[in-house]
């Protein structure tokens with residue numbers, strides 16, 4: 001199982017991600033897409049990557065606004081697996097906008 005990151009490690013990881021915030025409990029990014037179908041297309045791409053990684057974000061969908069929350073449920077906090085997933089989500093979002 002991946003090790004929990006301490007507050008400093010989460011802070012420095014979040015600093016090099018794009019638009020993420022949070023702490024040791026979870027990291028979160030909210031983003032607006034141009035339309036509802038565009039938002040769903042992003043969710044579909046993230047779903048494929050999450051399956052590949054066997055690591056899944058919590059996703060909130062509100063019309064064309066998505067909120068991704070990454071936490072390693074089995075560890076009860078943020079691990080390197082969440083940072084890796086957040087990176088992949090950033091790449092998908094950079095492509096989509």
Ligand SMILES: C[C@H](O)[C@H](O)[C@H]1CNC2=NC(N)=NC(=O)C2=N1
Nearest residue numbers: 054055056057071072073074075
């Ligand atoms: C068996 C499988 O590896 C686990 O259930 C995985 C699946 N995806 C997961 N995703 C997240 N975010 N946390 C988990 O603990 C987790 N567990």
